[in-house]
Amino acid sequence: MPLCVVGSLAIDHLITPRGEYPNCLGGSASYFSYVASFFAPVRLVGVVGQDFPQTSWDTLKSRKNIDTSGVQVQPGKTFYWKGEYSADMNSRETLDVQLGVFGEFDPVVPEQFKDSELVFLGNAPPAVQRKVLQQVPKPKLSVCDTMDLWINIAKPELLHLLKEVDGVVMNDSEATLLTGDKTMVGAGRRILDLGPKFVVVKKGEHGAMLFSEFGVVTTPAYPIEDLVDPTGAGDTFAGGMMGYLAGAGRLDHAAFKRALAYGTVVASFTCEGFSLDRLKKLTRKDIEDRFVLFREMLNL
Amino acid sequence: MPLCVVGSLAIDHLITPRGEYPNCLGGSASYFSYVASFFAPVRLVGVVGQDFPQTSWDTLKSRKNIDTSGVQVQPGKTFYWKGEYSADMNSRETLDVQLGVFGEFDPVVPEQFKDSELVFLGNAPPAVQRKVLQQVPKPKLSVCDTMDLWINIAKPELLHLLKEVDGVVMNDSEATLLTGDKTMVGAGRRILDLGPKFVVVKKGEHGAMLFSEFGVVTTPAYPIEDLVDPTGAGDTFAGGMMGYLAGAGRLDHAAFKRALAYGTVVASFTCEGFSLDRLKKLTRKDIEDRFVLFREMLNL
Numbered sequence: 050m051p052l053c054v055v056g057s058l059a060i061d062h063l064i065t066p067r068g069e070y071p072n073c074l075g076g077s078a079s080y081f082s083y084v085a086s087f088f089a090p091v092r093l094v095g096v097v098g099q100d101f102p103q104t105s106w107d108t109l110k111s112r113k114n115i116d117t118s119g120v121q122v123q124p125g126k127t128f129y130w131k132g133e134y135s136a137d138m139n140s141r142e143t144l145d146v147q148l149g150v151f152g153e154f155d156p157v158v159p160e161q162f163k164d165s166e167l168v169f170l171g172n173a174p175p176a177v178q179r180k181v182l183q184q185v186p187k188p189k190l191s192v193c194d195t196m197d198l199w200i201n202i203a204k205p206e207l208l209h210l211l212k213e214v215d216g217v218v219m220n221d222s223e224a225t226l227l228t229g230d231k232t233m234v235g236a237g238r239r240i241l242d243l244g245p246k247f248v249v250v251k252k253g254e255h256g257a258m259l260f261s262e263f264g265v266v267t268t269p270a271y272p273i274e275d276l277v278d279p280t281g282a283g284d285t286f287a288g289g290m291m292g293y294l295a296g297a298g299r300l301d302h303a304a305f306k307r308a309l310a311y312g313t314v315v316a317s318f319t320c321e322g323f324s325l326d327r328l329k330k331l332t333r334k335d336i337e338d339r340f341v342l343f344r345e346m347l348n349l
Numbered sequence: 350m351p352l353c354v355v356g357s358l359a360i361d362h363l364i365t366p367r368g369e370y371p372n373c374l375g376g377s378a379s380y381f382s383y384v385a386s387f388f389a390p391v392r393l394v395g396v397v398g399q400d401f402p403q404t405s406w407d408t409l410k411s412r413k414n415i416d417t418s419g420v421q422v423q424p425g426k427t428f429y430w431k432g433e434y435s436a437d438m439n440s441r442e443t444l445d446v447q448l449g450v451f452g453e454f455d456p457v458v459p460e461q462f463k464d465s466e467l468v469f470l471g472n473a474p475p476a477v478q479r480k481v482l483q484q485v486p487k488p489k490l491s492v493c494d495t496m497d498l499w500i501n502i503a504k505p506e507l508l509h510l511l512k513e514v515d516g517v518v519m520n521d522s523e524a525t526l527l528t529g530d531k532t533m534v535g536a537g538r539r540i541l542d543l544g545p546k547f548v549v550v551k552k553g554e555h556g557a558m559l560f561s562e563f564g565v566v567t568t569p570a571y572p573i574e575d576l577v578d579p580t581g582a583g584d585t586f587a588g589g590m591m592g593y594l595a596g597a598g599r600l601d602h603a604a605f606k607r608a609l610a611y612g613t614v615v616a617s618f619t620c621e622g623f624s625l626d627r628l629k630k631l632t633r634k635d636i637e638d639r640f641v642l643f644r645e646m647l648n649l
Contacts, residue, residue: 137531231437233554234572254533255555256569266646269556269567272534310649340649346566347647349610349640 056171073324080281085292086114094119289315356471373624380581385592386414589615
């Protein structure tokens with residue numbers, strides 16, 4: 050089933066305890082589409098400035114499963130983010146952010162993308178996410194991401210969006226910010242009450258939780274030995290999850306559980322290198338091999 | 350295989366967002382032995398004062414699998430702990446603690462307990478834990494718990510102990526305190542380097558991790574809907590884990606994975622009531638039913 054993703058494409062400057070990595074490919078939609086393309090055709094909608102590096106284009110276009118015809122090139126600068134992680138890499142500080150052309154992003158879903166059966170609305174203002182949803186009239190599955198900023202400054206729009214999508218993916222601190230509930234079982238349930246049919250709460254090194262009519266599923270993170278850079282872990286988690294569902298062509302509960310596991314597995318690879326470096330060396334076989342280890346670890 | 354546990358027996362005064370519960374049964378060995386007794390015969394070594402309530406004796410003696418003949422009754426007061434949990438119950442503050450007879454606890458392992466094949470050294474000064482180990486000469490499996498206090502004030506003794514036991518169970522903040530490593534994969538590995546053959550790191554609502562020569566196993570917590578009082582969750586986790594191993598009579602890697610899962614399941618019941626209230630209504634069938642749900646949740 051074809052999968053359409055809308056989100057940011059960025060130039061990142063990353064600082065982690067493992068080193069500094071300037072001028073690299075970043076953005077939620079970059080990470081998402083790259084890993085999702087291992088599972089299914091991905092249609093990418095986004096915007097970059099004229100400074101978007103050729104190497105970043107090359108990275109995206111190296112994946113035959115990614116259709117970049119929905120990426121607009123606008124006069125101006127590409128979204129830029131510079132961030133530094135704490136010693137344990139569980140928190141990070143934004144040192145510089147320049148929205149550039151992403152600040153005025155008016156997403157246009159190309160005609161040939163409108164029959165997408167799965168849609169992922171990467172982090173963007175909820176009003177922008179809703180605009181996308183209106184352009185893809187009948188997806189079988191629509192899922193949005195969000196962030197603390199929109200919960201703080203655009204909550205009414207976000208609540209609107211949550212009534213229109215099938216599912217939402219957010220991290221634990223955002224789930225608490227949105228609901229006021231510090232327990233994840235509680236926060237997840239409260240978000241379900243806001244409209245979506247399912248909620249995925251990402252907990253970083255502590256894994257993820259899925260809330261739906263079938264109850265709660267918790268899954269741990271894959272224990273990696275070599276944490277280099279967690280940037281994009283959440284986006285690749287979503288990309289692996291949605292990509293798996295698109296590739297499997299099934300949206301039942303068992304498929305969702307596997308989708309969480311594939312999201313977990315690809316996110317673990319993401320953390321093993323700066324930017325998309327580890328992912329660029331990834332093969333479908335690497336993913337399957339680690340999935341088998343993960344399944345075995347959880348098999349009682 | 351008979352299991353011997355040494356640890357505290359206490360009178361607790363608990364305050365959680367769900368209410369206040371004074372003068373109830375507490376202590377690491379109470380929780381541990383109660384749940385372990387669902388799986389195997391448990392030999393309990395501890396000390397109480399003359400004020401230890403008859404209702405608490407009744408609770409322990411109601412479990413035919415618990416042999417309380419190793420509990421000394423000393424002149425003086427029973428260990429008393431009063432604590433209050435934060436709104437999300439992820440942290441707690443000690444409001445009052447009086448060691449009473451536990452402060453001078455000189456554990457004596459009765460003759461009839463000395464052939465125990467599994468030994469669990471509940472939280473106590475490392476020097477006291479080592480004394481117990483010397484009295485049970487050849488266990489097939491010895492495991493200790495510890496706490497931040499001993500890491501801070503008795504680290505050399507604790508490091509000695511870690512070279513003598515087969516395994517150690519501690520929570521995430523203690524693992525970080527002991528190793529200086531804030532990532533659990535890192536901290537767990539470093540503790541292995543200190544001597545034990547395996548390390549279990551308890552992460553509360555985020556589950557647990559097992560480190561051994563077979564690598565890392567992570568398991569999530571069982572998602573409970575009705576969190577009443579987390580007191581004893583860590584102790585019952587250890588009790589379910591050790592109890593399962595004792596009952597299964599196997600100490601291979603597959604048994605350890607299942608043991609983690611049983612620990613997780615019994616800990617989830619503990620949190621559903623104050624003190625041991627939920628556990629007192631528990632049946633082996635309840636445990637098995639929830640284990641099946643947990644296994645199914647993790648089954649990919």
